[in-house]
Amino acid sequence: MNSLPRISCVILCHNYGRYLDQAVTSCLEQEPGRYILHEVIVIDDGSTDETEEVCRRRKGDIKVIRRSRQGFGRTLTDAALLSSGDWVAPLDADDWFHPAKLRTCAEAMASAREALFIEHWENVVDSLGHPKLKEPHPGGNTSTLLVHREAALSLLPVSNEIFFHALREAGRGLVLQDPVTFYRVHPRSMTDRSTPGxxxxxxxxxxxxxxxxxxxxxxxxxxxxxxxxxxxxxxxxxxxxxxxxxxxxxxxxxxxxxxxxxxxxxxxxxxxxxxxxxxxxxxxxxxxxxxxxxxxxxxxxxxxx
Structure with missing residues:
Protein backbone atom coordinates (compact mmCIF):
# COMPACT_ATOMS: atom_id res chain seq x y z
CA MET A 1 0.00 0.00 0.00
CA ASN A 2 2.96 2.33 0.63
CA SER A 3 4.74 1.61 -2.66
CA LEU A 4 5.19 4.43 -5.12
CA PRO A 5 2.70 4.58 -8.02
CA ARG A 6 4.09 3.33 -11.33
CA ILE A 7 3.11 5.68 -14.16
CA SER A 8 2.98 4.69 -17.83
CA CYS A 9 3.31 7.62 -20.24
CA VAL A 10 1.63 6.61 -23.51
CA ILE A 11 2.07 8.86 -26.53
CA LEU A 12 -0.63 8.67 -29.21
CA CYS A 13 0.77 9.50 -32.63
CA HIS A 14 -0.63 9.68 -36.14
CA ASN A 15 1.49 11.77 -38.50
CA TYR A 16 2.81 14.02 -35.75
CA GLY A 17 6.43 13.00 -36.27
CA ARG A 18 7.57 16.65 -36.37
CA TYR A 19 6.40 17.05 -32.76
CA LEU A 20 7.08 13.55 -31.45
CA ASP A 21 10.64 14.03 -30.24
CA GLN A 22 9.57 16.89 -27.98
CA ALA A 23 6.72 14.78 -26.58
CA VAL A 24 9.08 11.87 -25.83
CA THR A 25 11.66 14.15 -24.22
CA SER A 26 9.01 15.74 -22.01
CA CYS A 27 8.11 12.31 -20.62
CA LEU A 28 11.71 11.26 -20.01
CA GLU A 29 12.82 14.51 -18.40
CA GLN A 30 10.23 14.67 -15.64
CA GLU A 31 11.25 16.02 -12.25
CA PRO A 32 11.77 13.32 -9.61
CA GLY A 33 9.01 12.79 -7.08
CA ARG A 34 6.94 10.21 -5.25
CA TYR A 35 6.34 8.07 -8.31
CA ILE A 36 8.09 5.67 -10.67
CA LEU A 37 8.23 6.39 -14.40
CA HIS A 38 7.38 2.83 -15.34
CA GLU A 39 7.53 3.12 -19.12
CA VAL A 40 7.16 5.46 -22.09
CA ILE A 41 5.19 3.93 -24.94
CA VAL A 42 4.59 5.41 -28.39
CA ILE A 43 1.60 4.01 -30.27
CA ASP A 44 2.23 4.83 -33.92
CA ASP A 45 -1.21 4.60 -35.47
CA GLY A 46 -0.33 4.11 -39.11
CA SER A 47 1.79 7.24 -39.57
CA THR A 48 3.19 7.93 -43.03
CA ASP A 49 5.48 10.81 -42.07
CA GLU A 50 8.79 10.85 -40.16
CA THR A 51 7.25 9.20 -37.05
CA GLU A 52 8.96 5.83 -37.68
CA GLU A 53 12.35 7.53 -38.04
CA VAL A 54 11.90 9.47 -34.79
CA CYS A 55 10.92 6.28 -32.98
CA ARG A 56 13.99 4.52 -34.37
CA ARG A 57 16.25 7.28 -33.00
CA ARG A 58 14.68 7.02 -29.56
CA LYS A 59 14.35 3.21 -29.46
CA GLY A 60 16.59 2.89 -26.41
CA ASP A 61 14.27 5.16 -24.40
CA ILE A 62 10.79 4.04 -25.44
CA LYS A 63 8.65 1.09 -26.37
CA VAL A 64 7.09 1.46 -29.82
CA ILE A 65 3.87 -0.12 -31.00
CA ARG A 66 3.48 0.41 -34.73
CA ARG A 67 0.41 -0.78 -36.61
CA SER A 68 -1.96 0.13 -39.44
CA ARG A 69 -4.31 3.06 -38.92
CA GLN A 70 -7.08 2.24 -36.44
CA GLY A 71 -8.18 5.68 -35.29
CA PHE A 72 -8.07 7.74 -32.14
CA GLY A 73 -10.59 5.77 -30.09
CA ARG A 74 -8.82 2.46 -30.65
CA THR A 75 -5.44 4.06 -29.90
CA LEU A 76 -6.67 5.58 -26.64
CA THR A 77 -8.22 2.22 -25.70
CA ASP A 78 -4.88 0.54 -26.38
CA ALA A 79 -3.12 3.09 -24.18
CA ALA A 80 -4.80 1.37 -21.23
CA LEU A 81 -4.71 -2.17 -22.60
CA LEU A 82 -1.05 -2.24 -23.61
CA SER A 83 0.49 -0.33 -20.70
CA SER A 84 1.37 -2.03 -17.42
CA GLY A 85 1.76 0.75 -14.86
CA ASP A 86 -0.66 1.55 -12.05
CA TRP A 87 -1.58 4.81 -13.74
CA VAL A 88 -1.76 5.84 -17.39
CA ALA A 89 -0.74 9.33 -18.54
CA PRO A 90 -1.84 9.65 -22.19
CA LEU A 91 -0.19 12.30 -24.33
CA ASP A 92 -1.15 13.41 -27.82
CA ALA A 93 2.08 13.54 -29.79
CA ASP A 94 1.61 17.20 -30.75
CA ASP A 95 1.48 18.21 -27.06
CA TRP A 96 4.13 17.96 -24.36
CA PHE A 97 4.34 17.71 -20.58
CA HIS A 98 5.72 20.33 -18.23
CA PRO A 99 8.67 18.87 -16.25
CA ALA A 100 6.59 19.03 -13.04
CA LYS A 101 3.61 17.09 -14.45
CA LEU A 102 4.17 13.66 -12.89
CA ARG A 103 5.56 15.02 -9.63
CA THR A 104 2.56 17.31 -9.20
CA CYS A 105 0.07 14.56 -9.96
CA ALA A 106 1.86 12.05 -7.73
CA GLU A 107 1.63 14.48 -4.82
CA ALA A 108 -2.12 14.71 -5.45
CA MET A 109 -2.38 10.90 -5.51
CA ALA A 110 -0.63 10.69 -2.14
CA SER A 111 -3.01 13.20 -0.56
CA ALA A 112 -6.19 11.62 -1.98
CA ARG A 113 -5.68 7.87 -2.09
CA GLU A 114 -9.25 7.17 -3.22
CA ALA A 115 -8.72 9.13 -6.45
CA LEU A 116 -8.79 7.17 -9.70
CA PHE A 117 -8.67 10.15 -12.06
CA ILE A 118 -6.66 13.37 -12.13
CA GLU A 119 -7.01 16.26 -14.52
CA HIS A 120 -5.18 19.55 -14.55
CA TRP A 121 -5.03 22.84 -16.42
CA GLU A 122 -3.02 23.50 -19.56
CA ASN A 123 -1.03 26.16 -21.38
CA VAL A 124 -2.47 26.61 -24.87
CA VAL A 125 0.18 27.21 -27.52
CA ASP A 126 0.32 27.57 -31.29
CA SER A 127 2.03 25.35 -33.85
CA LEU A 128 5.46 26.79 -32.94
CA GLY A 129 4.91 26.40 -29.20
CA HIS A 130 4.27 30.10 -28.57
CA PRO A 131 1.50 31.04 -26.09
CA LYS A 132 -1.89 31.31 -27.77
CA LEU A 133 -3.82 32.33 -24.66
CA LYS A 134 -2.53 34.75 -22.03
CA GLU A 135 -3.70 32.66 -19.09
CA PRO A 136 -3.77 28.91 -18.37
CA HIS A 137 -6.90 27.12 -19.52
CA PRO A 138 -8.97 24.34 -17.87
CA GLY A 139 -8.02 20.89 -19.12
CA GLY A 140 -9.95 17.67 -19.58
CA ASN A 141 -8.46 16.67 -22.94
CA THR A 142 -6.21 13.66 -23.46
CA SER A 143 -2.90 15.24 -22.50
CA THR A 144 -4.21 16.74 -19.25
CA LEU A 145 -5.32 13.47 -17.63
CA LEU A 146 -4.00 10.64 -15.53
CA VAL A 147 -6.27 7.66 -15.00
CA HIS A 148 -5.84 4.64 -12.78
CA ARG A 149 -5.35 1.74 -15.17
CA GLU A 150 -7.72 -0.72 -13.48
CA ALA A 151 -10.49 1.89 -13.45
CA ALA A 152 -9.79 2.76 -17.07
CA LEU A 153 -10.12 -0.90 -18.06
CA SER A 154 -13.67 -0.98 -16.68
CA LEU A 155 -14.69 1.71 -19.19
CA LEU A 156 -13.12 0.20 -22.32
CA PRO A 157 -13.51 0.43 -25.23
CA VAL A 158 -13.54 4.23 -25.39
CA SER A 159 -13.94 6.57 -28.33
CA ASN A 160 -12.64 9.67 -26.54
CA GLU A 161 -11.02 10.70 -23.24
CA ILE A 162 -14.41 12.00 -22.09
CA PHE A 163 -15.24 8.40 -21.14
CA PHE A 164 -12.71 8.64 -18.31
CA HIS A 165 -14.46 11.75 -16.98
CA ALA A 166 -17.09 9.39 -15.56
CA LEU A 167 -14.63 8.65 -12.75
CA ARG A 168 -14.61 12.32 -11.78
CA GLU A 169 -18.40 12.45 -11.79
CA ALA A 170 -18.41 9.38 -9.53
CA GLY A 171 -16.48 11.37 -6.94
CA ARG A 172 -13.21 9.57 -7.59
CA GLY A 173 -11.40 12.38 -9.39
CA LEU A 174 -9.23 15.37 -8.63
CA VAL A 175 -9.04 18.64 -10.57
CA LEU A 176 -5.77 20.54 -10.24
CA GLN A 177 -5.31 24.10 -11.45
CA ASP A 178 -1.60 23.54 -12.15
CA PRO A 179 -0.99 24.09 -15.92
CA VAL A 180 1.42 21.18 -16.41
CA THR A 181 0.72 20.32 -20.05
CA PHE A 182 1.36 22.38 -23.18
CA TYR A 183 -1.64 21.91 -25.47
CA ARG A 184 -0.87 22.73 -29.08
CA VAL A 185 -3.55 24.18 -31.36
CA HIS A 186 -2.58 24.17 -35.03
CA PRO A 187 -4.18 23.78 -38.48
CA ARG A 188 -3.55 20.02 -38.53
CA SER A 189 -5.03 19.34 -35.09
CA MET A 190 -7.40 16.38 -35.06
CA THR A 191 -10.14 18.54 -33.56
CA ASP A 192 -11.76 20.90 -36.08
CA ARG A 193 -12.54 24.10 -34.17
CA SER A 194 -13.04 26.33 -37.19
CA THR A 195 -16.08 24.76 -38.88
CA PRO A 196 -19.29 25.78 -37.08
CA GLY A 197 -20.87 22.91 -35.16
Whole structure:
Protein backbone atom coordinates (compact mmCIF):
# COMPACT_ATOMS: atom_id res chain seq x y z
CA MET A 1 0.00 0.00 0.00
CA ASN A 2 2.96 2.33 0.63
CA SER A 3 4.74 1.61 -2.66
CA LEU A 4 5.19 4.43 -5.12
CA PRO A 5 2.70 4.58 -8.02
CA ARG A 6 4.09 3.33 -11.33
CA ILE A 7 3.11 5.68 -14.16
CA SER A 8 2.98 4.69 -17.83
CA CYS A 9 3.31 7.62 -20.24
CA VAL A 10 1.63 6.61 -23.51
CA ILE A 11 2.07 8.86 -26.53
CA LEU A 12 -0.63 8.67 -29.21
CA CYS A 13 0.77 9.50 -32.63
CA HIS A 14 -0.63 9.68 -36.14
CA ASN A 15 1.49 11.77 -38.50
CA TYR A 16 2.81 14.02 -35.75
CA GLY A 17 6.43 13.00 -36.27
CA ARG A 18 7.57 16.65 -36.37
CA TYR A 19 6.40 17.05 -32.76
CA LEU A 20 7.08 13.55 -31.45
CA ASP A 21 10.64 14.03 -30.24
CA GLN A 22 9.57 16.89 -27.98
CA ALA A 23 6.72 14.78 -26.58
CA VAL A 24 9.08 11.87 -25.83
CA THR A 25 11.66 14.15 -24.22
CA SER A 26 9.01 15.74 -22.01
CA CYS A 27 8.11 12.31 -20.62
CA LEU A 28 11.71 11.26 -20.01
CA GLU A 29 12.82 14.51 -18.40
CA GLN A 30 10.23 14.67 -15.64
CA GLU A 31 11.25 16.02 -12.25
CA PRO A 32 11.77 13.32 -9.61
CA GLY A 33 9.01 12.79 -7.08
CA ARG A 34 6.94 10.21 -5.25
CA TYR A 35 6.34 8.07 -8.31
CA ILE A 36 8.09 5.67 -10.67
CA LEU A 37 8.23 6.39 -14.40
CA HIS A 38 7.38 2.83 -15.34
CA GLU A 39 7.53 3.12 -19.12
CA VAL A 40 7.16 5.46 -22.09
CA ILE A 41 5.19 3.93 -24.94
CA VAL A 42 4.59 5.41 -28.39
CA ILE A 43 1.60 4.01 -30.27
CA ASP A 44 2.23 4.83 -33.92
CA ASP A 45 -1.21 4.60 -35.47
CA GLY A 46 -0.33 4.11 -39.11
CA SER A 47 1.79 7.24 -39.57
CA THR A 48 3.19 7.93 -43.03
CA ASP A 49 5.48 10.81 -42.07
CA GLU A 50 8.79 10.85 -40.16
CA THR A 51 7.25 9.20 -37.05
CA GLU A 52 8.96 5.83 -37.68
CA GLU A 53 12.35 7.53 -38.04
CA VAL A 54 11.90 9.47 -34.79
CA CYS A 55 10.92 6.28 -32.98
CA ARG A 56 13.99 4.52 -34.37
CA ARG A 57 16.25 7.28 -33.00
CA ARG A 58 14.68 7.02 -29.56
CA LYS A 59 14.35 3.21 -29.46
CA GLY A 60 16.59 2.89 -26.41
CA ASP A 61 14.27 5.16 -24.40
CA ILE A 62 10.79 4.04 -25.44
CA LYS A 63 8.65 1.09 -26.37
CA VAL A 64 7.09 1.46 -29.82
CA ILE A 65 3.87 -0.12 -31.00
CA ARG A 66 3.48 0.41 -34.73
CA ARG A 67 0.41 -0.78 -36.61
CA SER A 68 -1.96 0.13 -39.44
CA ARG A 69 -4.31 3.06 -38.92
CA GLN A 70 -7.08 2.24 -36.44
CA GLY A 71 -8.18 5.68 -35.29
CA PHE A 72 -8.07 7.74 -32.14
CA GLY A 73 -10.59 5.77 -30.09
CA ARG A 74 -8.82 2.46 -30.65
CA THR A 75 -5.44 4.06 -29.90
CA LEU A 76 -6.67 5.58 -26.64
CA THR A 77 -8.22 2.22 -25.70
CA ASP A 78 -4.88 0.54 -26.38
CA ALA A 79 -3.12 3.09 -24.18
CA ALA A 80 -4.80 1.37 -21.23
CA LEU A 81 -4.71 -2.17 -22.60
CA LEU A 82 -1.05 -2.24 -23.61
CA SER A 83 0.49 -0.33 -20.70
CA SER A 84 1.37 -2.03 -17.42
CA GLY A 85 1.76 0.75 -14.86
CA ASP A 86 -0.66 1.55 -12.05
CA TRP A 87 -1.58 4.81 -13.74
CA VAL A 88 -1.76 5.84 -17.39
CA ALA A 89 -0.74 9.33 -18.54
CA PRO A 90 -1.84 9.65 -22.19
CA LEU A 91 -0.19 12.30 -24.33
CA ASP A 92 -1.15 13.41 -27.82
CA ALA A 93 2.08 13.54 -29.79
CA ASP A 94 1.61 17.20 -30.75
CA ASP A 95 1.48 18.21 -27.06
CA TRP A 96 4.13 17.96 -24.36
CA PHE A 97 4.34 17.71 -20.58
CA HIS A 98 5.72 20.33 -18.23
CA PRO A 99 8.67 18.87 -16.25
CA ALA A 100 6.59 19.03 -13.04
CA LYS A 101 3.61 17.09 -14.45
CA LEU A 102 4.17 13.66 -12.89
CA ARG A 103 5.56 15.02 -9.63
CA THR A 104 2.56 17.31 -9.20
CA CYS A 105 0.07 14.56 -9.96
CA ALA A 106 1.86 12.05 -7.73
CA GLU A 107 1.63 14.48 -4.82
CA ALA A 108 -2.12 14.71 -5.45
CA MET A 109 -2.38 10.90 -5.51
CA ALA A 110 -0.63 10.69 -2.14
CA SER A 111 -3.01 13.20 -0.56
CA ALA A 112 -6.19 11.62 -1.98
CA ARG A 113 -5.68 7.87 -2.09
CA GLU A 114 -9.25 7.17 -3.22
CA ALA A 115 -8.72 9.13 -6.45
CA LEU A 116 -8.79 7.17 -9.70
CA PHE A 117 -8.67 10.15 -12.06
CA ILE A 118 -6.66 13.37 -12.13
CA GLU A 119 -7.01 16.26 -14.52
CA HIS A 120 -5.18 19.55 -14.55
CA TRP A 121 -5.03 22.84 -16.42
CA GLU A 122 -3.02 23.50 -19.56
CA ASN A 123 -1.03 26.16 -21.38
CA VAL A 124 -2.47 26.61 -24.87
CA VAL A 125 0.18 27.21 -27.52
CA ASP A 126 0.32 27.57 -31.29
CA SER A 127 2.03 25.35 -33.85
CA LEU A 128 5.46 26.79 -32.94
CA GLY A 129 4.91 26.40 -29.20
CA HIS A 130 4.27 30.10 -28.57
CA PRO A 131 1.50 31.04 -26.09
CA LYS A 132 -1.89 31.31 -27.77
CA LEU A 133 -3.82 32.33 -24.66
CA LYS A 134 -2.53 34.75 -22.03
CA GLU A 135 -3.70 32.66 -19.09
CA PRO A 136 -3.77 28.91 -18.37
CA HIS A 137 -6.90 27.12 -19.52
CA PRO A 138 -8.97 24.34 -17.87
CA GLY A 139 -8.02 20.89 -19.12
CA GLY A 140 -9.95 17.67 -19.58
CA ASN A 141 -8.46 16.67 -22.94
CA THR A 142 -6.21 13.66 -23.46
CA SER A 143 -2.90 15.24 -22.50
CA THR A 144 -4.21 16.74 -19.25
CA LEU A 145 -5.32 13.47 -17.63
CA LEU A 146 -4.00 10.64 -15.53
CA VAL A 147 -6.27 7.66 -15.00
CA HIS A 148 -5.84 4.64 -12.78
CA ARG A 149 -5.35 1.74 -15.17
CA GLU A 150 -7.72 -0.72 -13.48
CA ALA A 151 -10.49 1.89 -13.45
CA ALA A 152 -9.79 2.76 -17.07
CA LEU A 153 -10.12 -0.90 -18.06
CA SER A 154 -13.67 -0.98 -16.68
CA LEU A 155 -14.69 1.71 -19.19
CA LEU A 156 -13.12 0.20 -22.32
CA PRO A 157 -13.51 0.43 -25.23
CA VAL A 158 -13.54 4.23 -25.39
CA SER A 159 -13.94 6.57 -28.33
CA ASN A 160 -12.64 9.67 -26.54
CA GLU A 161 -11.02 10.70 -23.24
CA ILE A 162 -14.41 12.00 -22.09
CA PHE A 163 -15.24 8.40 -21.14
CA PHE A 164 -12.71 8.64 -18.31
CA HIS A 165 -14.46 11.75 -16.98
CA ALA A 166 -17.09 9.39 -15.56
CA LEU A 167 -14.63 8.65 -12.75
CA ARG A 168 -14.61 12.32 -11.78
CA GLU A 169 -18.40 12.45 -11.79
CA ALA A 170 -18.41 9.38 -9.53
CA GLY A 171 -16.48 11.37 -6.94
CA ARG A 172 -13.21 9.57 -7.59
CA GLY A 173 -11.40 12.38 -9.39
CA LEU A 174 -9.23 15.37 -8.63
CA VAL A 175 -9.04 18.64 -10.57
CA LEU A 176 -5.77 20.54 -10.24
CA GLN A 177 -5.31 24.10 -11.45
CA ASP A 178 -1.60 23.54 -12.15
CA PRO A 179 -0.99 24.09 -15.92
CA VAL A 180 1.42 21.18 -16.41
CA THR A 181 0.72 20.32 -20.05
CA PHE A 182 1.36 22.38 -23.18
CA TYR A 183 -1.64 21.91 -25.47
CA ARG A 184 -0.87 22.73 -29.08
CA VAL A 185 -3.55 24.18 -31.36
CA HIS A 186 -2.58 24.17 -35.03
CA PRO A 187 -4.18 23.78 -38.48
CA ARG A 188 -3.55 20.02 -38.53
CA SER A 189 -5.03 19.34 -35.09
CA MET A 190 -7.40 16.38 -35.06
CA THR A 191 -10.14 18.54 -33.56
CA ASP A 192 -11.76 20.90 -36.08
CA ARG A 193 -12.54 24.10 -34.17
CA SER A 194 -13.04 26.33 -37.19
CA THR A 195 -16.08 24.76 -38.88
CA PRO A 196 -19.29 25.78 -37.08
CA GLY A 197 -20.87 22.91 -35.16
CA UNK A 198 -18.34 20.17 -35.99
CA UNK A 199 -16.49 20.02 -32.66
CA UNK A 200 -19.69 20.33 -30.64
CA UNK A 201 -21.47 17.64 -32.68
CA UNK A 202 -18.57 15.27 -32.03
CA UNK A 203 -18.62 15.98 -28.30
CA UNK A 204 -22.37 15.44 -28.18
CA UNK A 205 -22.00 12.09 -29.93
CA UNK A 206 -19.32 10.98 -27.45
CA UNK A 207 -21.38 12.09 -24.44
CA UNK A 208 -24.49 10.26 -25.67
CA UNK A 209 -22.41 7.09 -26.22
CA UNK A 210 -20.93 7.36 -22.73
CA UNK A 211 -24.37 7.91 -21.20
CA UNK A 212 -25.62 4.74 -22.88
CA UNK A 213 -22.55 2.79 -21.70
CA UNK A 214 -22.99 3.88 -18.09
CA UNK A 215 -26.68 3.00 -18.18
CA UNK A 216 -25.83 -0.49 -19.44
CA UNK A 217 -23.26 -0.93 -16.64
CA UNK A 218 -25.85 -0.51 -13.88
CA UNK A 219 -26.64 -4.23 -13.77
CA UNK A 220 -23.02 -5.13 -13.08
CA UNK A 221 -21.43 -1.97 -11.65
CA UNK A 222 -17.66 -1.49 -11.33
CA UNK A 223 -16.03 -1.03 -7.91
CA UNK A 224 -15.99 2.77 -8.24
CA UNK A 225 -19.78 3.35 -8.42
CA UNK A 226 -23.06 1.60 -7.61
CA UNK A 227 -25.97 1.22 -10.02
CA UNK A 228 -27.86 4.25 -8.74
CA UNK A 229 -24.80 6.47 -9.04
CA UNK A 230 -24.17 5.22 -12.58
CA UNK A 231 -27.74 6.18 -13.49
CA UNK A 232 -27.21 9.72 -12.25
CA UNK A 233 -23.86 10.02 -14.03
CA UNK A 234 -25.50 8.76 -17.22
CA UNK A 235 -28.06 11.56 -16.95
CA UNK A 236 -25.24 14.07 -16.40
CA UNK A 237 -23.62 13.12 -19.69
CA UNK A 238 -26.94 13.18 -21.52
CA UNK A 239 -27.43 16.75 -20.26
CA UNK A 240 -23.90 17.59 -21.34
CA UNK A 241 -24.56 16.09 -24.78
CA UNK A 242 -27.64 18.30 -25.12
CA UNK A 243 -25.59 21.32 -24.13
CA UNK A 244 -23.08 20.57 -26.87
CA UNK A 245 -26.01 20.12 -29.25
CA UNK A 246 -27.33 23.56 -28.32
CA UNK A 247 -23.90 25.07 -28.99
CA UNK A 248 -23.64 23.28 -32.32
CA UNK A 249 -27.04 24.53 -33.45
CA UNK A 250 -26.27 28.11 -32.44
CA UNK A 251 -22.90 28.04 -34.19
CA UNK A 252 -24.74 27.04 -37.37
CA UNK A 253 -27.37 29.72 -36.83
CA UNK A 254 -30.16 27.20 -36.12
CA UNK A 255 -31.80 28.82 -33.12
CA UNK A 256 -35.02 26.79 -33.32
CA UNK A 257 -33.14 23.49 -33.30
CA UNK A 258 -31.27 24.64 -30.21
CA UNK A 259 -34.54 25.53 -28.49
CA UNK A 260 -35.91 21.99 -28.98
CA UNK A 261 -33.02 20.58 -26.93
CA UNK A 262 -33.62 22.78 -23.90
CA UNK A 263 -36.48 20.78 -22.24
CA UNK A 264 -34.61 17.47 -22.44
CA UNK A 265 -31.47 19.08 -21.08
CA UNK A 266 -33.42 20.44 -18.11
CA UNK A 267 -34.97 17.03 -17.39
CA UNK A 268 -31.60 15.25 -17.45
CA UNK A 269 -30.01 17.98 -15.34
CA UNK A 270 -32.67 17.54 -12.64
CA UNK A 271 -32.39 13.74 -12.69
CA UNK A 272 -28.61 13.98 -12.41
CA UNK A 273 -28.96 16.46 -9.52
CA UNK A 274 -26.57 18.76 -11.31
CA UNK A 275 -26.45 22.53 -10.77
CA UNK A 276 -28.90 24.43 -12.94
CA UNK A 277 -26.40 27.14 -13.88
CA UNK A 278 -25.16 25.43 -17.12
CA UNK A 279 -28.77 24.93 -18.24
CA UNK A 280 -29.58 28.58 -17.52
CA UNK A 281 -26.54 29.66 -19.56
CA UNK A 282 -27.64 27.47 -22.47
CA UNK A 283 -31.17 28.86 -22.27
CA UNK A 284 -29.81 32.40 -22.26
CA UNK A 285 -27.66 31.60 -25.29
CA UNK A 286 -30.68 30.29 -27.16
CA UNK A 287 -32.76 33.35 -26.29
CA UNK A 288 -29.96 35.64 -27.43
CA UNK A 289 -29.08 33.44 -30.40
CA UNK A 290 -25.38 33.50 -29.51
CA UNK A 291 -23.14 30.46 -28.89
CA UNK A 292 -20.95 30.44 -25.79
CA UNK A 293 -17.93 28.74 -27.37
CA UNK A 294 -15.50 30.75 -29.48
CA UNK A 295 -14.39 29.02 -32.67
CA UNK A 296 -10.81 28.36 -33.79
CA UNK A 297 -9.05 28.38 -30.39
CA UNK A 298 -11.71 26.53 -28.43
CA UNK A 299 -11.43 29.22 -25.77
CA UNK A 300 -14.37 28.97 -23.42
CA UNK A 301 -14.54 25.17 -23.56
CA UNK A 302 -13.49 23.01 -20.66
CA UNK A 303 -13.93 19.50 -19.38
CA UNK A 304 -16.64 20.78 -17.06
CA UNK A 305 -18.76 22.39 -19.75
Missing amino acids: VSQDYRAEVCFALADRLRAMRGNPPPWANGRRLGRISRHFRALASRHGVESSLQRGEQLSALFLIPGMLKDTIWARDPLAPWVRSLSSVIMGRPQVQLTTGQGESAHS
